[in-house]
Amino acid sequence: MRSKAGGPRVRIAPSPTGMFHVGTARTALFNWMIARQHPGGVFILRIEDTDESRNKEEWVGAITSSMEWLGFTPDEGPYRQSEARSAHEAAAFLLRRMGYLYYCDCTTAMVEARKAPGAPPGYDGFCRDRGLERDVDTALRFRTPREGVTVVHDLVRGDVEFANDQIEDFVVAKSSGDVLYALANVNDDRHDRITHVIRGEEHLANAPKQILLWSALNAAAREDVPLPFYAHLPLLVNEQRKKLSKRRDAVATELYRDQGYLPEAFVNYLALLGWSPRGDEEIVPLSTMVEEFRLEDVSHSPAFFDVKKLTHMNGEYLRALDIEAFIAASAPWVAPWASGWRPSDREAPWREDQFDAELYARVAPLIQERVATFGEIAPMVEFFFLDEPRIDETAFAKVITNDANGRGLLEGAIERFEKVGEWVAASLHEAVAELGESMGLALRKAQAPIRCAVTGTLVGPPLFESLELLGRATTIERVRAALERPG
């Protein structure tokens, strides 16, 4: 349980909430990088499941599978906080015996009722010296020092001071006997010999309480476990500058995985939230980030999670893939029946018997630089696999129904396509160009109705390459179908 060669021991301690919050993902990344900077570093996953309402097994699965996706394999764990229940109770017992804790039977309403208008909020210490014993309605509170200051030596923010008389006598164990997060977390960190507590800024106000508890535990147990370094990371916020919330915002890491973001790109983007690599290049390999990362360099101010930038960055990663890798990695989105994992938020875009892996392999180079996520592939290439293209009515009306040249172009195209010698992109390009010329139209105008008839839309992969792959028969058949379409 000790660090190998005195390396850092860090941990992320998510509570199971049903999904893996992107903020937790970033915290995991920063912790993981610190662990990887030292050969003896240890990265621990501890699931804080002490509250029974947050103790669903599948929720734990959301944590482990996202961690796996991100590539942050824990060196220890996953531990369950709930497994240490008896250790927490023992710690509470010891602390109580040594006088650091006292029983309190005040209800929230009672505390509230005693409060003079304008009095400081929080518990007033009413039971501090009443010498209550354990009972069905007694919670255990920590006897906070009334004088002095507790300073949090924060690696990103510097020293943050809290006057002890501003820290209320907080509850450490419920009247049910269940030990609360405040103590459980500290006891676990102490037990696990955590050296760096790296977490979100929302925990900064908890830090002095935890430091007090840590010291009390050291004294009570007569074992001086060194206090960890603290590092409170800037919050991730939404466009309203509010902390990213599960209710309002797209915070589930799984969502990004389902949409077809690459974990490497996602991690790279996450690192940029509150930190930046040296130099002007933002797309950097993980190994470089691990090398350059310093908690001291982390920004102090909140960061907006910008999906647009994430998406751009993902596009860059996608384009950097060689074509085989691109094809392989996109499988869950184009041939989910053949891949081990499939996105949970969508149906297969077409039936297995409609899909043609060889054809897809030839289509892929056409769309690799046109998509930013794997999820965008299917809508762009579906006309290759569906029996009939899905027609965009607006586009159809614009370039075929309502364009004076529309039908003429389609008729001319059929005529020329039937005569094309070798059915390859270059010949088709030439054929359509000539057709356009004969009607006094630029190629960009001439190709539009054909594109719409065959692919269903006005945007997509290069037309002539697409026609080549589709074949003469299908192409002509679709152009005919468009001509026969009512309206």
Place this chain on the structure above:
RNA sequence: GGUCCCAUCGUCUAGUGGCCUAGGACAUCACCCUCUCAAGGUGGAGGCACGGGUUCAAAUCCCGUUGGGACUGCCA
């Protein structure tokens, strides 16, 4: 309300007293390329919240103001 944190282009950031006429990236605009859409290329617009100090010199240090935010549970 109390405690605490924060403040450079719309966004993420570089900047740690002179190298700043404030750099990069995303987004945005224009142009080029072009069979559509992208990608790519070139260029543009856009920022040190405000007010006082300190200093020969401040985006950088100090104070205040304003503005944001977190916490304030017998949740984690």
